[in-house]
Amino acid sequence: MADVGGGLHRLLTPARGPARGSVFAVHGLAESADTLLPLAEDWASAGFAVVCVDLRGHGASPRWRGAGASRHPGDVIVDDLTDAFDRSILDLPEPRFAYGHSAGGAVIAVAARRPGAFAGVVLEDPFWRLPVTRHQDRRTAADAADDLRRLQEASAAERQAIGHHRFPRWDDAEVEAWARAKTLTDPWIVENGDIIPTAPWPDLLDEVIGHGVPVRIVTGTDRIGITSAHRSLAESLGAEVVVVDGAGHFVRRDAPGAFAATSLDFLERHSRSRSPH
Template identity: 35%
Template sequence: MSTVTLPRWHWGDPESPRRALLVHGLGSSAQTTWRISEGLADAGWSATAVDLRGHGAAPRASRYRIEDIAGDLLGTRPEGDGPWQLVVGHSIGAAAAAQAAGTESAWSERLVLLDPALQLDEPARQSVLAGQLANHDGATVASIAEQFPHWHPLDIEFRVWAVQAASRFALERMVLDNDDWNVTAFVPHIAAPTLVIAADPDHGAMFAGEHAAAVLATNPLLEAVVVAGAGHSVHRDAPEATLRHLLDWLRASETP
């Protein structure tokens, strides 16, 4: 497994001792994290977002297994080395972050997973694949705005740009290479306090029901909150609520 160097985008004071890494989901890019990145920067954090392999300006590669993405993430370190004080991941980015944190405990001090895609069965994988390829081939500002009229205009703009900027091969292989899509075995080994911000089960949540309960039961460091009314992209469907949950949890975890 060869790793690739991931391009970085940055928000906030680069000298801040509180350094966060943000990891986007399938068909997205570093720029699609802007609401969370900006919110963390406003709260005094140095926020760095990366383009995953095959996405945005990142190198293209021949393999797109979650373990490859996790390896790329483990290769990222803040300026001056040391751990990330916080890693925030969405969807497959959250799955890769969970695998990375479960592999190397010194990589991150805290973890936030936005509706993580930790385990997908075959019908779910095929649905994800069809949606990603359809967006890559035909998404427009008008079509995304019609589908998500409540999204911020920048979220719509970045969604269209990101899915078109991603390699079509990468979008396919991130699903097809992961025919055994399941990183739950890494969750018990996560040594960092972890918050799962899950989507509403009535709006297409990937972290819900018996699956969510089983995952939470494997590690006492995990806790979860559901964002009512939000779909899988919780940070775009309900950015204020998502950021509030994140910042409240961070403040509580920093309280002596």
């Protein structure tokens, strides 16, 4: 599947054998749908169809030029995802689940408050801030944009060498996908950085769980975004938090077996409790 005609680019990984459900999956900042394919294969092998989406300004999706100039970027992304989900309905057998990593976790959580959209939500170290804010720190955004431009100016071999140095636990395919995604990222959204939607995340998490939608947050212990304060607040609102010891912000790449096991446990348990309409 490749939809760029006014919508976001999407990649479909069909379920292997009879479908038991599906996952609508969203990557993080400066990543791409392509970087989620190893995870999609794990889920597809267990019977879950997966649609991976390129966020605006990433992969093969439309760029930011002329889009949302007068609106908060995080809210534009939420609208993009809502449209992409509607376009994907026929490829997403019930029960449908949502997954998002980092910034993708922040925006898919907002989209998940739409009643009846999802049977459950898996968030991989979502990009939430305490104190709660919709804005990125300006210095952090500028540094991230500078790093992205350096990576884009490097050769393919240099980018991969940098990836192997930064992420020594990742396999070659993961590093290659990470490096390739950098060349397909619009620097504007990284430099702007305001990809956190305006809806305060504790309120939104409370709303999603209040609709009876279970939420599992998977994080690590090394250079992560979800701190103990985040975990306590999320758990007080009814979310389940799984901590993978030794993993960093990219839990699925640092500890692929552990992430596949905990995400599949969640999908399988909640797919059994929901029968298709």
